[in-house]
Amino acid sequence: MPEILEPPVRPGVIPILEDQPKRTREPGYLVICWNDPVNLMPYVTHVFQAVFGWDRQRAEKHMKEVHENGKSVLAKESFEKAEFYVHELQKYSLQATMEPEA
Amino acid sequence: MKLLSRDPGQLVFRLTKRDHEALLTTLRLGPLFPRQGRPISRDAAGQEKLRAAQEDLDAALAEHRRSRVAEVEALIGDPARCAPLKPSGWKLTLSTAESEALLQLLNEIRVGAWEKLGAPDFGAGERPKIDEENLLGLWAFQLSEVFQGVLLDALVGDDG
Numbered sequence: 001m002p003e004i005l006e007p008p009v010r011p012g013v014i015p016i017l018e019d020q021p022k023r024t025r026e027p028g029y030l031v032i033c034w035n036d037p038v039n040l041m042p043y044v045t046h047v048f049q050a051v052f053g054w055d056r057q058r059a060e061k062h063m064k065e066v067h068e069n070g071k072s073v074l075a076k077e078s079f080e081k082a083e084f085y086v087h088e089l090q091k092y093s094l095q096a097t098m099e100p101e102a
Numbered sequence: 103m104k105l106l107s108r109d110p111g112q113l114v115f116r117l118t119k120r121d122h123e124a125l126l127t128t129l130r131l132g133p134l135f136p137r138q139g140r141p142i143s144r145d146a147a148g149q150e151k152l153r154a155a156q157e158d159l160d161a162a163l164a165e166h167r168r169s170r171v172a173e174v175e176a177l178i179g180d181p182a183r184c185a186p187l188k189p190s191g192w193k194l195t196l197s198t199a200e201s202e203a204l205l206q207l208l209n210e211i212r213v214g215a216w217e218k219l220g221a222p223d224f225g226a227g228e229r230p231k232i233d234e235e236n237l238l239g240l241w242a243f244q245l246s247e248v249f250q251g252v253l254l255d256a257l258v259g260d261d262g
Contacts (some may be wrong), residue, residue, distance in 0.1 A: 037223040038216045040247075043209065083142070083155050090140055091166050092158065092206055093213040095195065096175055097143045098152075 028101040029082035031075040035066050036095050048074070051085065076101065081085040103249060105256045106193070113201050113256045117192040122184075124245050128211060131242045137163075170207045174202070182242030198257065205253045210211060212246040215239040 030093060033044075041063055048059035052074065065072035074096075082098040089096035103121045106114040117125065122169045142159045177200055178184050184194045197206065222228035222260045230236050 037225055038213050038221070039209070040250075041156045042258070043250065046254055046258060079151065079155075083158075086142055087159060087162055090163060093137070095140075097141060098155075099143055099145045100149065 018072055021096075028076045029079055030073050030101055031077060031082050031085045031096045032071050032091065032097050033062070033066050033088075034095040034097065034101055035070045039094060041067060044094065047089065047094055051088045051092070103194075105252065108259055111198050113196050115194040115196070115252070115256070116187070119192075121189050122192045125249060126178065127209070128242055128245045128249065129171075129178070130215070131238060132171065132207070132211045134228050134238060135211055135242060137210065139213050139230040151152055158205050162247060167210065168206075170187045170210075172202055173203050174207050177204075200255055201253055202249070205250060205257065208250045208253070212243055212250065215243040219243065226238070 033048075043064045044066065045059045048054055048062055049056065054057075054062075060072055062072045074081070074089075077085065079098075084093065086096050088100050103115050103117050103125070106116045108114075140159070142156045143149070146195065163218065178194075183196070184192055187193050214221070214240075219230040219236055222230050230240065232240065
């Protein structure tokens with residue numbers, strides 16, 4: 001049976017998240033849908049269901065936020081996932097953007 | 103345009119001769135109303151990554167629109183999917199995915215026409231001027247909304 005070589009252990013050195021340089025941590029991106037005076041409310045609800053797979057109740061909640069507050073944060077994701085969702089929402093002509101998390 | 107039947111994954115519509123002509127004309131008007139710039143972010147200042155993503159988005163949306171138009175034109179032109187009815191009218195058979203494609207395209211035309219009309223805020227009482235220049239835009243805006251409503255009702259179905 002071959003001998004198993006273990007990597008050398010340096011006692012006392014335990015990397016912790018706070019010690020890592022900030023630039024190595026990817027910031028989150030908010031996927032935001034903004035209000036506009038053209039897209040119809042049932043249409044916006046339908047798009048949220050189609051893109052995110054949400055049930056009607058959740059989709060309507062976000063649609064109302066868009067309508068009443070001017071915008072709704074739909075998701076917080078990595079850059080790539082946020083970009084994907086913005087593409088999908090804009091294919092339906094919704095005003096969706098991705099914004100770096102503050 | 104009326105929903106005739108809805109089975110899992112398939113929607114069947116009946117179009118009168120006028121519906122059929124109006125749908126074809128609305129789709130043909132689409133290129134007159136290209137969408138304006140669509141930002142990927144409102145806070146892209148200093149972010150090289152977002153500037154590159156904007157170029158990707160512009161290219162992806164242009165390609166998406168081209169493929170949607172081709173897909174829908176092929177559907178409407180396929181006698182197996184859009185068949186003449188006796189004594190008149192047409193039967194349009196769409197899968198759920200094809201209905202979504204048509205819905206996206208109609209909304210793109212509707213929003214493009216709205217932008218061409220000066221992006222009026224109808225809720226605030228703004229109205230576009232009704233003149234020769236705006237006539238096609240108004241027509242496309244209203245017709246696409248009518249077809250969009252029928253499709254949306256059919257897609258939402260019992261869930262709505």
